[in-house]
Amino acid sequence: MTHLVFLGGKGGVGKTTLSCAIAYQLAVAGRRTLLVSTDPAHSVGDVLDMEIGPAPRRVVENLYAVELDLEKVALEKGKRVIEVAAKIVPPDIYEAFSKYVDAVVRGPGVDEYVLVEKTLDYANSGYDFVVFDTAPIGHTFKLLQLPDLLRRWLELLKRQRLTYVKLSRNIAKLKGETHRSDPLLDFLEATAKRIEATARILKDPNATSFFLVANPEKVVLDETIRFIERLKELGIPLKGVIMNKHREQITPRVRHMIEKISNYIVAYVSNNEDEVYGIEKIAAMGKMIGSVLQILNQSGK
Numbered sequence: 001m002t003h004l005v006f007l008g009g010k011g012g013v014g015k016t017t018l019s020c021a022i023a024y025q026l027a028v029a030g031r032r033t034l035l036v037s038t039d040p041a042h043s044v045g046d047v048l049d050m051e052i053g054p055a056p057r058r059v060v061e062n063l064y065a066v067e068l069d070l071e072k073v074a075l076e077k078g079k080r081v082i083e084v085a086a087k088i089v090p091p092d093i094y095e096a097f098s099k100y101v102d103a104v105v106r107g108p109g110v111d112e113y114v115l116v117e118k119t120l121d122y123a124n125s126g127y128d129f130v131v132f133d134t135a136p137i138g139h140t141f142k143l144l145q146l147p148d149l150l151r152r153w154l155e156l157l158k159r160q161r162l163t164y165v166k167l168s169r170n171i172a173k174l175k176g177e178t179h180r181s182d183p184l185l186d187f188l189e190a191t192a193k194r195i196e197a198t199a200r201i202l203k204d205p206n207a208t209s210f211f212l213v214a215n216p217e218k219v220v221l222d223e224t225i226r227f228i229e230r231l232k233e234l235g236i237p238l239k240g241v242i243m244n245k246h247r248e249q250i251t252p253r254v255r256h257m258i259e260k261i262s263n264y265i266v267a268y269v270s271n272n273e274d275e276v277y278g279i280e281k282i283a284a285m286g287k288m289i290g291s292v293l294q295i296l297n298q299s300g301k
């Protein structure tokens with residue numbers, strides 16, 4: 001099975017740079033790797049210094065990259081579902097069904113919904129590793145919360161629909177007709193199963209590695225500490241914190257904050273004088289993230 005890698009962290013800490021560096025090192029080690037940008041403000045292409053689009057593109061041997069437009073994927077998915085439904089769903093249910101699908105694909109949180117759907121596809125994609133470059137913390141956090149929220153919401157919809165289905169089956173029985181299966185209920189059940197599977201994958205350290213990227217700055221560390229706590233609440237195991245843009249000169253207060261989370265820190269990546277972009281500079285970060293690669297190699301056998 002494909003091992004999934006997520007890097008979370010506040011805006012500008014180095015998530016994109018490090019996801020490129022990690023994906024590159026995995027590829028160099030001979031692991032087939034896909035780097036997926038899910039940040040609506042894509043920057044994987046800028047960092048790799050090449051054009052990356054909505055179809056996976058080969059970067060170097062074993063490394064492919066793709067920039068997903070989650071909203072577009074959602075609309076296309078919804079359109080396909082409604083098209084298929086038109087053929088199989090009885091007319092009396094079709095309207096409710098297509099309204100439901102339309103509401104889902106246009107509603108708030110659809111980015112995360114598609115990402116949850118896509119996560120399962122990527123987990124079965126045949127790559128050895130899929131590394132996600134996500135948007136800043138809030139987005140990632142919503143994604144991690146979503147399976148639980150969706151599960152509750154789907155349960156509610158299923159219950160409502162079941163009441164209706166039972167009623168119409170009873171009416172059918174009275175009329176002496178045989179009852180038919182309900183496509184909307186089937187759809188809700190299938191979706192609930194996918195969400196369950198995704199939640200299991202995200203919580204399984206053998207299937208998913210979640211890292212946080214931090215910088216030696218008070219405000220970044222405040223958020224990192226909060227995020228560690230929230231991950232615990234969600235039951236998502238944290239593989240470690242990567243301290244990026246590390247430098248010698250830090251204030252005693254920041255030093256103290258770093259000490260507080262030192263058990264979680266798995267790598268220190270020094271602050272580069274120059275801007276980090278292009279394969280050469282990304283490759284040069286490799287020696288500073290050796291411990292991250294080791295963790296991934298152990299997790300993603």
Ligand SMILES: Nc1ncnc2c1ncn2[C@@H]1O[C@H](COP(=O)(O)OP(=O)(O)OP(=O)(O)O)[C@@H](O)[C@H]1O
Pocket residue numbers: 009010011012013014015016017018039043134135136244245246269270271272273274275276277
């Ligand atoms: N170790 C480093 N040394 C110096 N500069 C770095 C380092 N890592 C990243 N940067 C620089 O910091 C800036 C932000 O990095 P990056 O885009 O990777 O962060 P991000 O967390 O993905 O940001 P966003 O939240 O906006 O997506 C970039 O200009 C990048 O070149």
Ligand SMILES: [Mg+2]
Pocket residue numbers: 015016017039043133134
């Ligand atoms: Mg980024």
